Amino acid sequence: MQTTKRLRFPIEVILVCIRWYAAYPLSYRQIEEMMEERGVCVDHSSISRWSIRFLPILEKVFRQHKRQVGTRWRMDETYIKVKGVWKYLYRAVDKEGKTIDFLLTAKRDKAAVMRCFDKAMQDNGIPEKVTMDKSGANKSAIDEINDAMDVPMLIRQVKYLNNNVEQDHRAVKRITKAMLGFKSFHAATSILAGIELMHMIRKGQLMFGGTEEMSFADQFYALAGQIHSA
Known part of the structure; x- marks a missing residue:
């Protein structure tokens, strides 16, 4: 290469x-x-x-x-400014705080959630349990994913249980804060x-x-x- x-x-x-x-x-x-x-x-x-x-x-x-990650996931999104406009960084960590995957998206909707799940499951397999907040986009996406599975994932939509992924966002945001926003989505x-x-x-x-x-x-x-x- x-x-x-x-x-x-x-x-x-x-x-x-x-x-x-x-x-x-x-x-x-x-x-x-x-x-x-x-x-x-x-x-x-x-x-x-x-x-x-x-x-x-x-x-x-x-x-x-x-390294292989666990099968109990926490998923949440945080905000990233691109060309002066807020975009959405979806991130998932396991129960131990190890990063599963991440995806920057222009919108915060069902399609974005499904893309994030597809990307995460492609490299890390199917989780046993997923914790996320109660947004309608999350619920709609996970229901559609589960409908296609023989053994559906267990979903918990309880915000306070997602504290570890929210804490994990801080390590990323600490670096991006010094960058004062990005000039393009590609960058x-x-x-x-x-x-x-x-x-x-x-x-x-x-x-x-x-x-x-x-x-x-x-x-x-x-x-x-x-x-x-x-």
């Missing part, structure tokens, strides 16, 4: 920049300054392009090495994939040889080393 052809900067520089951007509440200009202090002159617009280009690739590779989708990737690595969800002894940063670089074998 050739992703580093015709790059002006070493891949090591690119990886440092995009890791900082997706892992910490920093702006592109702040990272530009931090790199300049280290003797590397890179424009903030280059860091933006690298992030949009490479973070989704890394998140895709991560899915091949993601938002790409960067959020990177933010969720970093969050999952921190939660110990990366699984291949030796990661248990690695630091958070080293796990990220080890994952990047898997790109050419993906």
Whole structure:
């Protein structure tokens, strides 16, 4: 998988920049300054392009090495501003707080809920139990999904039981807050994939040889080393 052809900067520089951007509440200009202090002159617009280009690739590779999640899910949505308009980031975690999946959507409706469930179940199987809030879109979507199943999922629509996924949103929102909104839906989708990737690595969800002894940063670089074998 050739992703580093015709790059002006070493891949090591690119990886440092995009890791900082997706892992910490920093702006592109702040990272530009931090790199300049280290003797590397890179424009903030280059860091933006690298992030949009490479973070989704890394998140895709991560899915091949993601630890198995539990069968009791918590699903909820939070708000993300794109071009000054609020969009919806659907997120699901298991009972232990491990990330199951996520999906940015333009609307908060039945179709969005079903897309999120389909995406989550494709990689993680069918849950035994799902907890979500009492929105009509959630109820309508889950009823339709259950109607097509031989053994329906057990659904609990009790808001206070969803505290752990709401708490988990904060780790993502802490990073996006520093970004002051996204300029396009494509950019938002790409960067959020990177933010969720970093969050999952921190939660110990990366699984291949030796990661248990690695630091958070080293796990990220080890994952990047898997790109050419993906």
